[in-house]
Amino acid sequence: MIRAVKGMRDILPPATGIWNFAETTAYSVFRAYNYQEIRTPILEETALFARGVGAETDIVGKEMYTFEDRDGSSLTLRPEATASVMRAYIEHRLDQLPGVKKLYYIGPMFRRERQQKGRYRQFYQIGGEAIGSESPLVDAEVIEMSVEILTRCGLENFQLLINSVGCPNCRPAFVELLRQKLSELAPKMCVDCQRRAVTNPLRVLDCKVPDDQPIIETLPSILDHLDSACAEHFHTVRGVLDHRGIVYEVRPRLVRGLDYYMRTTFEITHSGLGSQNTVLAGGRYDGLAESIGSKVPAPGVGFSMGEDRLVMSVEGTLAQTAxxxxxxxxxxxxxxxxxxxxxxxxxxxxxxxxxxxxxxxxxxxxxxxxxxxxxxxxxxxxxxxxxxxxxxxxxxxxxxxxxxxxxxxxxxxxxxx
Ligand SMILES: [Zn+2]
Ligand SMILES: [Zn+2]
Known part of the structure; x- marks a missing residue:
């Protein structure tokens, strides 16, 4: 008997009813915030993800489904969609359209991750990208919209975490400071941290190993090292969220390991999912366009949420909505x-x-x-x-x-x- 490929699954009725509900809910929230759908191919040139996601990340290093096409070119099943959206944005000169370009996508992504409960190698993401503005109002709107989607889907008791990771002007000095502190501390930490202390010190901050936590607590906070432009930007994002009544917690250790991420980063976690508790993650990525070869700057902010996890979290409460x-x-x-x-x-x-x-x-x-x-x-x-x-x-x-x-x-x- 032929079975589904390991790590991939069939989603069957009646569960598909909940998937439909989550997607329909997302569509209507996106529409209310004036987002329009973009559909990019599932296959892209491998180079797009090597540059757009980062050659040193686990995703690109170990988890991509990459193969040689019959003409010898290297293709990859998309492990995420932001790089593809940015490629399409540049390729079709969407920067010439008026206003902030607000795009959303819903679809399958592929990562050959280690097998564990609730993780699939074909998984689904719902995401939005707002490209063409550096304004903190856009960051706040993206955060508000993502909270709205989860709320309308019936997710309860989730927690919004936010942070600023600075910019190319203020971050290098902070990274250098971290590197100095870690030269002494890293030998007492996990193997990954020992490596990151040299290659990417910022990522030591989001290590999940329990024994490392007391050491990480002693490391400096990036929020004390933002330049005035970044501090002002973060202040405005927080002010708008406060005004909109959106509850959040500032988490200075919430960082992204990639250079093109800057200023706002955010994450939404939900305790119902055990250790795999991130439902949604997002942030500002003003340098992404340049890193995949654009001559025109395309500052953007976006998020993606794991639809598999969202469905798993609301399944119980939505059983009677059929x-x-x-x-x-x-x-x-x-x-x-x-x-x-x-x-x-x-x-x-x-x-x-x-x-x-x-x-x-x-x-x-x-x-x-x-x-x-x-x-x-x-x-x-x-x-x-x-x-x-x-x-x-x-x-x-x-x-x-x-x-x-x-x-x-x-x-x-x-x-x-
Ligand atoms: Zn800065
Ligand atoms: Zn560690």
Missing amino acids: EALVIVTFTAGEATRNAALSAAGQLRQAGIRVEVSEGKLKKVFETANKLNARLAVICGENEVAAGTVSLKDLAKQEQWTAPSGELLEQVKKCLNK
Whole structure:
């Protein structure tokens, strides 16, 4: 038997209903903030991610699905979408469009990660990018919008963490300071930190190894080393969030290991997911365009959220949101069949979820029960002859008869109860 590839999975009904709900919710929030969809190819030239994500990252170093195409070129299944969005932005000169370019995407990403619970090698991200402005108002709006998506999806008790990672003007001095402190401390830390202390000292700050935490606590905070422009930018982001009533916590250790990230970084965590608790991460990436070869600057800020994790977190609370199902059934002959098909057609046009089922009533009710149907509409010979339909509320086990002309009204009344 052929099975799904290891680390990849089929997403089946009824779970797909929750995926649809999460995506529909995201679409409507994006629309409210004037974002438009961008769809980029799943395959890109490998060089895009090597430069745009960073050759030294785990993603590019160990986790990408990279292969040689038949013409010898190196292609990669996208491990994330920001680099692709920026490539499209540059390639199609979207900088020439007016205003801030606000783009969103929803789709699969691919990383050959170590197997662990809740991690898939094909996973889904919902993300937004606002490109073309350095204004802190845009950072705050992106944060507000991402909080709005999670809230409307029904996620509760999540925590928003924010920080500023400075800019090419103020960060190098801070990194140098870290490097000095770490030359002494790193030998007492984990192997990864020992390596990062040399290659990328900033990343020591987000080490998750418990034994390293007391040492990390003693390291200097980047917030004490921002230049005045970065401090002012962060101050405004915080001011807008405060004004909008968005609760956050400043986490000076929240950093990104890549040079093009600057100023605002943020993350949303949710305790329901155990140790894999980041649902969403984002930040400003003003240097990304240049790092993938653009001559035109394209300052941007964006976020991406793990749809797999979001769905996992809200699954329990959303189980009952499925729309009610109506079973339309007929007993024998062409006249009852036609009456049933007309009834089903009328209800479907009104947006009601309908299944047509033929056969003995007892059997039909058994099936209806298994399908969790809410209501049955019965078109029997007697009903058809009298110009009526019978309705049965399957939850209450009540049955009554109504003129066929009142079908839609009666069904709506019953479903709204
Ligand atoms: Zn700065
Ligand atoms: Zn460490």
